[in-house]
Amino acid sequence: MGTVTKIGIVGMGHVGAHVANSLVLQGVADELYMTEQCSGDEDHSAKLAAEVQDLGDSLAFCPHNVALYNCGEDYARLADCDIIINAAGKVRLASEDRDGELFYTTDTAKTFITPIADAGFDGVWITISNPCDVVATEIWKLSGMDPKRVIGTGTALDSSRLKYALSRATGYDQHSISAYMLGEHGNSMFAAWSAVNFGGKPLAQLREEQPDRFGFDEGEVEQEARHGGYVTYAGKQCTEFAVADAAVRLARAVISNEHYITACSTLMTGDYGEEGFFTSLPCVVGANGVEEVMHFDLSDSELREFQASCAHVKENLSRIGLL
Known part of the structure; x- marks a missing residue:
């Protein structure tokens, strides 16, 4: 540059x-x-x-x-x-x-x-x-x-919504929470609960140690992340601040060659058995765009959710003749 x-x-x-x-x-x-x-x-x-x-x-x-x-x-x-x-x-x-x-x-x-x-x-x-x-x-x-x-931008925004929901549920600052929504930026996205941690400590371990603080309903929190945009839309008929900031955060990562890790939409090249289209996984973003795609050991249920989400993306691509 x-x-x-x-x-x-x-x-x-x-x-x-x-x-x-x-x-x-x-x-x-x-x-x-x-x-x-x-x-x-x-x-x-x-x-x-x-x-x-x-x-x-x-x-x-x-x-x-x-x-x-x-x-x-x-x-x-x-x-x-x-x-x-x-x-x-x-x-x-x-x-x-x-x-x-x-x-x-x-x-x-x-x-x-x-x-x-x-x-x-x-x-x-x-x-x-x-x-x-x-x-x-x-x-x-x-x-x-x-x-x-x-x-x-994919689920960069939805992952931010998930962190915000987790912050409100636990009282911890969202900057100290690592959590990702994966799959399409749409209704079939899902929270990768097996990879959530607070300050590096896995959520599963914290649930055992502090059941009162971490006994929140995962389904409810995930739904907040999935439908947060509709809460915003209902009040002002658009979403604008958060998604704009998500895009600018990616731009900063490119301009500064940060090697920043975030969920975003990138080409599937065999990831979890999927290829030939874009959807969101955690990515390393730098001067040349997506430098690396990171993979979690998804649980069996999370893997099924990812595959179902990918199927929806492919269905839409078929509707417009791109797949």
């Missing part, structure tokens, strides 16, 4: 705008290239111009200056970026079902993946749009990129 960090964003709706704001507030990008559909039935040019203006007005309060570029729908201008974050979607379609955006987001992605690839983009894709695993698979297939350079 060069000395100037360039990040592009596709889609400046609720999530894309918060991605941009988080990037600026955290000082992650030196140059920010923002695009949006600006023609046809969904002309968002005024919204894009407003977001760019608002971000510019906030720069005096931010860590350092950021050059802001309104690129309209000239997606090829993002080709020189180190990272492109895809936040294009229509959240109201997923108000009751995370698969609700399936055809909209995958059709929309076709309008920008190829122009960006043809312009020579060789950075890292981070995709948020739902169904996240399906869109990540589509970006990989249509762009022809090294799959390690395509990352879906």
Whole structure:
């Protein structure tokens, strides 16, 4: 990567705008290239111009200056970026079902993946749009990129929700909890309870030592993690802060070559018997994207849950002709 960090964003709706704001507030990008559909039935040019203006007005309060570029729908201008974050979607379609955006987001992605690839983009894709695993698979297939350079936010957000739920159940700080939701970013995701630990101490051991503190109902906690997004949506008809921060955390890991371990969506290459599509497992993220996929000794029931989750992703891929 060069000395100037360039990040592009596709889609400046609720999530894309918060991605941009988080990037600026955290000082992650030196140059920010923002695009949006600006023609046809969904002309968002005024919204894009407003977001760019608002971000510019906030720069005096931010860590350092950021050059802001309104690129309209000239997606090829993002080709020189180190990272492109895809936040294009229509959240109201997923108000009751995370698969609700399936055809909209995958059709929309076709309008920008190829122009960006043809312009020579060789950075890292981070995709948020739902169904996240399906869109990540589509970006990989249509762009022809090294799959390690395509990352879906996947269950990074859901793992954060799981930690937050565990923190409230036990009173321990979520930063001291290691816990992962795995599989698709959708209703079939599951908590890998056999791998949960607090400060390195396994949950199973803590349950024996402190039954009062750790006697929470795992099913209820897992459900909180799985459906936390719908609680947010019910109150404000979108989710925006947490998922934007999840994407920016991944961007920071790439820019700083951190070798950061997080759950995120990556290509299955025989993992637990699955291959040829994206879904979430714990990954090591650095300058080149996903550097390594980490594997747990899943219990038999967890393995069945993972396989069922993968089956749902493959079903959606079949619905749009990608599998």
